[in-house]
Amino acid sequence: MSSSQRSSRTALSRAAVDTVVSTTLNLRTAGANFLDLTPDIAAFVTEARAADGAVTVFVRHTSASLTIQENADPTVLIDLATALQRLAPENAGWQHDTEGADDMPAHIKTMLTGASLQIPVLNGRLALGTWQAVYLIEHRRRPHHRDVVLQFIGSAV
Template identity: 65%
Template structure:
């Protein structure tokens, strides 16, 4: 059991969610791998004049996904790619192969990861941890144009 002395919480903050700000981000991927979206998402938060609320990202595809992962050591991303490849290998003998041998594994990898993310915004900043970044994961071998809906709901400086 955890001692109450080892847990603390700051004062509550309450705002009216009076603004909804949205944008469509188009990302040209280089092919399989991780694309860091953190700086672009932080720029959206600034342009939206976001103060406090919830940021949602949603990818409009079934063979690419989103994740929040470590941003410090690039071997983490390589190991995650290898793990996904082991979980959904191209040579598994998939029935669905109309778009190539990497298509069905890409669908499985998307199912195992996420198509949407939520990140709190407080005092105008994304509340990501020190070592966290927002990534689009391209599961297909060839480059694609991927669309990510970014939406902030909450209080803005213009409210």
Template identity: 60%
Template sequence: MGRLVARTQGRGFYPVGHWLDDWLAEQGARDGELTVFLRHTSASLTVQENADPDVQDDLLDALDRLAPEDAGWRHSMEGPDDMPAHVKTVLTGVSLQIPVVAGRLDLGTWQDVYVIEHRTEPHQRSMTLRYLGT
């Protein structure tokens, strides 16, 4: 088991795959599966394209259309972006299971693992890591 903290600078996609690969190397991982769990309710995890940043911008725009700030949310104690962030997290998820082959994440050529920050302010996002394998 391990822990990784990603510091965000507000709304956006933050690549963490390289940190996960570094952690796997420290563990002496070879072949198995990595579970990554994000310990927050207003940010999420995803595997997504890493080649064209327009994809990430389009996804952020799509999530904003699905959960806009001005939708009349009841929960607003932490600001107008908080409840929409919770909805976006429900839609995108906080846990990933990723195959590990030869000590590295078995991602496709154009893929990376991202923390998606749904809030406008910077945050520290904590992930719990668990590797099972050889």
């Protein structure tokens, strides 16, 4: 089977990288939860006058992380939180508990989900799928201040 029979693609788009724009989102979480950052990132892309390139999203913490997940059905986030809890439960005999029983599980959840994402920007818009959103996942029970670095690299209008 040739590749043209199983797939297709759009025409190539070419842009010279002439712009790097950065900012930091300062967030206050309410404790363990998913926080939708998509509107903040989209506003940053608009303010950066981005045309084509990529946005890097990076959380500067080891007990909070980032993910791209479904934004249509809120039960998806509940099930994801349940899965993470099952993978890294509290009171599992962790050695590291300096900041409480939720500390080491938070580090494990961050390792599993990640501290950074890269999202293409096409024609000035995030190239996310219809049902995708970018979430900060707070893994600690109590509220925290979190810093998320946004950086666009590409061409601007």
